[in-house]
Amino acid sequence: MFRNHPTARYILTRGGWYFLTFLVAVTINFFLPRLGPSNPVDIILAKAGGVSDNATRQKEESYLKEFGLAEVDKSGNVLRDAKDAPVRTSAWKQFGNYIFMSLKGDLGTSFMSYPKKVTEIIKTAVPWTIALQLPAILLAWIVGNVLGALAAYRRGIFDKVFFPLALGANSIPFFAFGMLLVYLLGILWPIFPAVGGYDGGLNPSFSLIFFGSVMYHYILPFMSLFIIFTGGQAIGMRSMCIYELGTDYVKYAKWLGISESKVLFYMFRNAMLPQLTGLALSLGVMIGGALITEMIFSYPGIGMAVLSAIQNNDYPLIQGCTLLITVSVLIANFTVDILIGFLDPRVKAGRGVK
Amino acid sequence: MLFRNVFKITVLCVLCIVGLGCNGKKQQAQNGATDFPREKTIYLGGDQWGEPNTFNPLCDWPAWPVHGKTDLLYEPLMVFNSLTGDMEPLLAHSLEKTPDVISVILNSRAKWSDGVPLTAEDVVFSYEIGKNYKNAPMNYAAVVDFVSDVTVEKVPDPLTGGKTQAEKIHFVVNKKARNNPLIVLDQLQDVRILPKHSIEPMLQKLNNDFTAFQKEKLDKDPVVSGPYNLDSYSSEKIVLKRRDDYWGNVALRGNRKPAPEYFIHPIYKSNDHFSVALQQGNLDVSMTYIPRIWMKAKDNVGTWYKRAPYFVPGCMPLMLINFTRYPLSDKNFRLAMASAINYTEIKDLAISGYTPEIKPGLIMPYGIEKKFFSDEDAQKYGAHFDTVAAKRLLREAGFKSIFDKDGNLVQMTDAKGKKVPTLLITSPAGWSDWEAMVKIAVKDMRAVGIDIREGFVDASLYWQALPFGKFDLLMYKPLPEATPSKPWSQLDHIMSSRNWKPEGERMNENQGRYNNPKGKNYNRAVDSLLLAIPHIMDDAELIKAYRALNVIFMQDQPALPLAYLPEQFYEFSTKHWTNWATEDNPYAPPQPPFYAAGIKMLWELKRAK
Numbered sequence: 001m002f003r004n005h006p007t008a009r010y011i012l013t014r015g016g017w018y019f020l021t022f023l024v025a026v027t028i029n030f031f032l033p034r035l036g037p038s039n040p041v042d043i044i045l046a047k048a049g050g051v052s053d054n055a056t057r058q059k060e061e062s063y064l065k066e067f068g069l070a071e072v073d074k075s076g077n078v079l080r081d082a083k084d085a086p087v088r089t090s091a092w093k094q095f096g097n098y099i100f101m102s103l104k105g106d107l108g109t110s111f112m113s114y115p116k117k118v119t120e121i122i123k124t125a126v127p128w129t130i131a132l133q134l135p136a137i138l139l140a141w142i143v144g145n146v147l148g149a150l151a152a153y154r155r156g157i158f159d160k161v162f163f164p165l166a167l168g169a170n171s172i173p174f175f176a177f178g179m180l181l182v183y184l185l186g187i188l189w190p191i192f193p194a195v196g197g198y199d200g201g202l203n204p205s206f207s208l209i210f211f212g213s214v215m216y217h218y219i220l221p222f223m224s225l226f227i228i229f230t231g232g233q234a235i236g237m238r239s240m241c242i243y244e245l246g247t248d249y250v251k252y253a254k255w256l257g258i259s260e261s262k263v264l265f266y267m268f269r270n271a272m273l274p275q276l277t278g279l280a281l282s283l284g285v286m287i288g289g290a291l292i293t294e295m296i297f298s299y300p301g302i303g304m305a306v307l308s309a310i311q312n313n314d315y316p317l318i319q320g321c322t323l324l325i326t327v328s329v330l331i332a333n334f335t336v337d338i339l340i341g342f343l344d345p346r347v348k349a350g351r352g353v354k
Numbered sequence: 355m356l357f358r359n360v361f362k363i364t365v366l367c368v369l370c371i372v373g374l375g376c377n378g379k380k381q382q383a384q385n386g387a388t389d390f391p392r393e394k395t396i397y398l399g400g401d402q403w404g405e406p407n408t409f410n411p412l413c414d415w416p417a418w419p420v421h422g423k424t425d426l427l428y429e430p431l432m433v434f435n436s437l438t439g440d441m442e443p444l445l446a447h448s449l450e451k452t453p454d455v456i457s458v459i460l461n462s463r464a465k466w467s468d469g470v471p472l473t474a475e476d477v478v479f480s481y482e483i484g485k486n487y488k489n490a491p492m493n494y495a496a497v498v499d500f501v502s503d504v505t506v507e508k509v510p511d512p513l514t515g516g517k518t519q520a521e522k523i524h525f526v527v528n529k530k531a532r533n534n535p536l537i538v539l540d541q542l543q544d545v546r547i548l549p550k551h552s553i554e555p556m557l558q559k560l561n562n563d564f565t566a567f568q569k570e571k572l573d574k575d576p577v578v579s580g581p582y583n584l585d586s587y588s589s590e591k592i593v594l595k596r597r598d599d600y601w602g603n604v605a606l607r608g609n610r611k612p613a614p615e616y617f618i619h620p621i622y623k624s625n626d627h628f629s630v631a632l633q634q635g636n637l638d639v640s641m642t643y644i645p646r647i648w649m650k651a652k653d654n655v656g657t658w659y660k661r662a663p664y665f666v667p668g669c670m671p672l673m674l675i676n677f678t679r680y681p682l683s684d685k686n687f688r689l690a691m692a693s694a695i696n697y698t699e700i701k702d703l704a705i706s707g708y709t710p711e712i713k714p715g716l717i718m719p720y721g722i723e724k725k726f727f728s729d730e731d732a733q734k735y736g737a738h739f740d741t742v743a744a745k746r747l748l749r750e751a752g753f754k755s756i757f758d759k760d761g762n763l764v765q766m767t768d769a770k771g772k773k774v775p776t777l778l779i780t781s782p783a784g785w786s787d788w789e790a791m792v793k794i795a796v797k798d799m800r801a802v803g804i805d806i807r808e809g810f811v812d813a814s815l816y817w818q819a820l821p822f823g824k825f826d827l828l829m830y831k832p833l834p835e836a837t838p839s840k841p842w843s844q845l846d847h848i849m850s851s852r853n854w855k856p857e858g859e860r861m862n863e864n865q866g867r868y869n870n871p872k873g874k875n876y877n878r879a880v881d882s883l884l885l886a887i888p889h890i891m892d893d894a895e896l897i898k899a900y901r902a903l904n905v906i907f908m909q910d911q912p913a914l915p916l917a918y919l920p921e922q923f924y925e926f927s928t929k930h931w932t933n934w935a936t937e938d939n940p941y942a943p944p945q946p947p948f949y950a951a952g953i954k955m956l957w958e959l960k961r962a963k
Contacts (some may be wrong), residue, residue: 039818046817048414048492051894053853055484055495056862059414062489066565112596113407113416114570122406124589135371187630194592195627200397200620200636201388203586203593215374222371300590308404313814 010341011340020333022326030098031320033315034091040111040313041069061086067111067315068097106318107323112308118320121305126324128197129301131213132218132293141279144233149268151234152241153260163238169231178224178296185220192220197300221297229282229346236278240271273344284329287321287334361433370668387468390593393961396614396931398946399628400641400923402621405589410532410914411546412483412553412564414491418584418592418619423835423950425530426594426617427578428546430476431458431523436668436921437943439722439780441539442642442765442951445547448512453527453889456538460521462511463605466549467578467597474506474521479550481525487564493544500537502528520865536839536888543837552577562912579954581612591620612956613931615947635929641922643708643787653699658944659937662707666944667720668921669834670844673779673793673827673914674820674866682826686751687804688911692737695746695795700916704790705860708918714738715904716845718918723841725893726900737939744802755803766805778809781815781829782952788829791916823857823867828916830865836921836943836950842887845903848913850884851876868912880906922946933960 041063045056061078064070070086073080079087102107107118148166151159169177186194198204199213244250244267253263291303302321308318371887389706390710401424406417419426425433431446441449445460464472481504484495502735503526510516527535560566573584581602582594586763594617602613620637627725629644631637633653644650647657647664657664681687697712713719719727737743748755752769766774781792792808799806806827819825832847833840851869857862883903890896924944926934935942935955947959 037815037818040814041816042821044414046820053862054499055490055492056860058489059492060494062565064803110407113405115571116405116407124405135367139364139368142361143368146361146364182630187634190634194630194634196591196620200591200618201390201392201395203389204588206550212374215371219372226368241474295624298624298627304404304623311813322918 007341011338014337014341018330019240020080025326025330026323029097029326030095030319031091033310033313034094036313040315041067043312044111045116051226063111068094068256084111102323107320110309110314110317111314112317113236113314118316119315121322122320124304125300125302125305126287128299129287129290130304132221132223132301133290135223136284137229137279137282137286140171140226140229141233143281144230145268145272145275147230147327148237149241149264149271153264153267154246159238162234166231166234166238169227170235172228174224174228175292175296177228178221178293181220181224182296193217194220195298217299219280219291221299224296225293233275233278237271237275240274241267269343273340276336276340278341280302280332283332284325287325287328289300331346361527362749376514382794389498389639390616390618392930396617396639396947396959397631397637398617398619398639398641398948399622399631399637401946401949402592403618405621406587406592408551408568408571408573409576409584409587411548412491412494412566413568415750419594419617419948421599423543423948424948425580425953426582426948427576427580428548428585429579430543431460432542432547433951433953434543435836435943436722436838436945437666438708441542441838444602445477446542449542451535451539451890454526454529454536456525456535456542458523458542459509459512460515460523461601461605462518462520463601464579465601466552467576467583467599468549468551468552470551470578472547472549472601474523476550478504478506479554480545480548484751485550488560489564490771490890493541493546497536497541498528499531500528500534500541501525502530502545521844525590534888536842539838540843547579549577549579564571573614581953585616586701589621591618593618607954607957610957611963614956625852632925633925635927637927639926639934641924641946643705643923644925647706647708647925652812656926656928656934658924658935663710665708665920665923668836669709669831669919670716670718670915670917671788671829671847671919672848673795674825674830674848675827675868675913676823676825676857676913677867677870677910679822679826681753681768682777684751685910687753688914689737690744690747690751690753690802691804692911692914693740693747694799694804695914695916696739696798697916698739700794701800703792705787705917705919709919712915712917713890714908715912716848716907716915717841717904719902719920723802726841726897727904731901731905731908735905737908737911741798742801748803753803755805755902757803763800763805765801766803766883774805777804777806777826778828779806779824779827780809780811780816780819783810784813785829792829795914795916803929815913818908820865821860821862823861823865824949833917834919834921836892836945839888841900842884845900845907846884849880849903849907851881863910866912868910877906877910920944924952928962930962931959932962933958 034166039061044063045060048059064078064086065072069089073079074094081087110116110118110121113121147162149161169309185192193216196217197214198217201212202210204210250263250267254267290301291307293299294301294303305317306321309321326347390888402418408416409420410416411420415421418424420428425444429445431444432449433444434442435442443461445464446460448459460474466472481497481501484490504525505524507522508519509522511518511520525538527533527538536688537548543666556570557567569631569941573587576584581597581600583597585593585595587593596612596615598611603609623779625642628637628640628642632640632655633650635654647655658666675682675688677683701707701709710720714732715727717723751765753774753805755766756764758764778795779792781788789810796806796808819828820830833843837843847863849868850864851871852869853861854864857867861867880903882900887899888895890899922945924946935944941958942955943951947953947955
């Protein structure tokens with residue numbers, strides 16, 4: 001059908017594969033937390049505490065029913081087996097319910113933050129995560145690649161100073177670097193705030209003061225990500241470029257006397273392809289990787305919600321967050337796949353574009 | 355060219371971010387503008403983790419300040435002072451207690467925030483929620499088991515010298531169910547009185563569907579009786595604003611207002627931030643565990659005592675022992691464990707010395723429990739740290755331990771020559787003070803030849819192991835809150851076989867499954883003492899009964915107490931607010947200024963100069 005439209009065919013087949021991956025990922029994400037021996041309602045009951053056995057039993061039934069984890073009879077009472085334990089709804093039946101509700105846009109109610117909706121939790125937390133991570137990753141990617149290419153091309157003193165610095169930045173785990181920043185610039189010389197996403201005495205609003213406060217609190221977490229990412233990208237790009245510099249086309253271009261920046265651009269384009277895949281991956285894990293930054297800076301975001309959801313077996317919240325992570329990984333990869341399709345001549349040739 | 359421009363733009367972006375940030379700082383410093391002026395605001399930390407879910411007091415675990423013993427929005431009838439052991443007046447006063455009826459007189463000046471008087475009708479409504487609706491939260495649901503009837507009587511108001519009438523409320527002890535007046539006293543503090551005229555119509559609108567009502571968040575201008583009301587909240591903080599027409603300002607606090615106009619609880623994501631914020635003066639009071647607190651004294655951080663142990667002991671972290679598993683069912687084995695542990699090391703290394711010296715038994719030799727504690731019994735029957743005694747006990751019971759040439763334990767065999775399985779101490783991974791206690795206990799017990807290891811598990815597995823008894827030993831902090839029923843409730847929680855069930859079935863107390871009523875070693879005295887104590891009104895009799903029970907605890911060792919910790923960590927900063935209650939100025943108990951009887955601190959705090 002798309003014989004005459006290779007580009008459309010390429011996008012569609014890739015899209016098809018991604019959709020399949022999506023389905024498999026959602027299924028695994030659903031069943032994995034349910035495989036463990038622990039049970040969310042027991043954790044809830046422990047949290048609710050209490051001295052009355054009747055009340056505990058009532059509460060157990062009510063939550064099992066509310067969360068759709070137990071079978072109920074026609075009059076709405078929880079069924080119990082011979083040992084007086086509630087009859088659990090099978091995981092497949094729960095899966096059916098989950099798919100049905102998700103298609104309606106309802107990700108369910110969080111167990112731990114009951115009665116808060118999962119969508120509500122995600123909606124307030126994700127913008128912070130994206131606002132912190134996306135600029136840091138993108139800017140670091142660009143700066144790192146350009147500096148790496150320059151270091152490879154110029155060599156000399158620039159490279160001698162820059163390369164060890166980048167290597168150093170890259171080899172510090174970013175949580176350690178974050179803690180170092182907090183200690184040095186937040187506590188020892190308190191130039192920047194050590195804690196939070198904005199001043200504790202402010203409420204979020206569309207005012208200059210609030211915006212200023214957000215920017216002030218943004219610097220340390222941003223820097224902790226930006227510097228480490230830049231180092232990593234620069235090292236990768238530098239070695240890619242050194243490889244490209246030895247290739248025939250660069251030598252030829254130099255002999256032809258083509259301007260330096262033009263040669264650099266050619267080389268940059270080719271060396272960038274693996275870096276682009278790297279970018280897709282880091283954009284994808286953005287949401288999952290947010291946790292450590294959040295914990296170090298007490299920065300608002302989704303990471304902490306993911307952690308406590310997993311610790312407490314909060315199925316709906318785990319599902320909601322993993323769905324988000326799955327979608328963001330897949331979209332980032334899909335975009336890069338398509339981009340590479342246009343940028344990489346080998347991929348172009350592979351699908352018969354002249 | 356394009357390539358250069360992209361790079362330039364990127365670098366510009368980074369510079370912009372830094373520039374804007376620094377500018378934001380300047381702007382704020384110049385205007386000094388915040389929504390909540392620092393000199394009118396008190397910042398509290400450590401009672402709310404994770405984003406606020408709901409402010410509905412009839413939910414199971416609403417957010418601060420609706421959960422627990424917080425008196426800021428909804429108030430109880432009376433509050434318990436953990437320092438003096440007295441019930442102090444709040445909505446009610448003039449407490450009278452007999453084994454059959456507990457009575458209080460309602461303060462006739464009490465009013466709701468919408469101006470409606472708070473009357474006995476609200477009290478009866480709140481006490482009967484558990485009876486009238488299914489699935490009420492535990493503190494409301496449990497009332498039924500302890501109070502059979504709530505009756506109201508008009509009496510001359512003692513506060514006005516009898517010139518006006520007040521409502522006297524009688525809580526009749528439920529003789530047919532648990533028959534326990536001590537818990538009825540606890541409930542005076544546990545049951546928050548709710549506005550009938552506001553909540554009942556909401557319930558009726560939902561056809562009395564309680565589960566549907568629990569989904570209401572009650573976060574928009576709720577009707578409350580307390581000194582503050584909800585101003586705003588987000589996932590980063592909860593803000594309360596002072597109610598200047600609070601009834602208690604005139605009726606209880608000498609016509610004064612609480613000093614802070616705003617009460618803010620920032621929500622941080624790790625324990626360290628509370629410590630940093632307190633040190634920087636961004637937090638005024640914190641309830642978190644902060645190691646080496648004496649290092650922070652130079653940053654204006656204070657605690658109840660200026661010197662060790664810094665905090666007032668109020669609860670007992672301990673290890674539950676599973677009596678249904680061998681060799682833990684062997685008394686000598688348990689006593690050997692208790693003698694093997696170096697409690698001083700636990701105190702100094704695991705919890706920064708925040709505990710006075712521990713004595714044997716389940717009754718604390720300090721504070722309000724002191725009068726029930728007998729040093730003589732502890733010397734005579736209690737297990738102290740003594741490795742020689744521990745080894746002797748094991749040897750006498752026939753246990754043999756094999757060590758390798760470096761002195762490491764290889765294995766342990768029992769009297770029949772069979773290998774004793776390695777025991778595990780279940781404890782939640784990442785709870786650092788508990789982890790440290792467990793590690794020290796394991797090291798000490800292995801040194802005398804007991805084959806035991808750390809069993810750090812995910813918190814979710816821990817909470818599952820506890821009620822079903824799926825553990826060998828388990829770290830636990832029973833009933834940490836100060837209540838009028840202590841130390842009875844603590845002893846009951848560890849030793850009662852009222853609901854004894856085999857491993858695998860849920861038990862809400864005595865999860866170690868001590869004293870099986872159907873077992874051949876059943877000690878009837880334990881349960882009969884636990885049943886009798888709540889009814890004993892004579893102090894001498896009471897002391898006798900407690901001593902008897904504590905001796906049984908020491909002889910049977912149903913659990914291994916490791917240290918004493920405070921009910922609440924109470925740490926404050928004097929950078930913005932002063933006149934905190936301390937050892938030298940004990941006008942309020944060592945509790946944060948919103949919690950139980952600690953609330954009166956709010957009227958005494960002074961702005962720092």
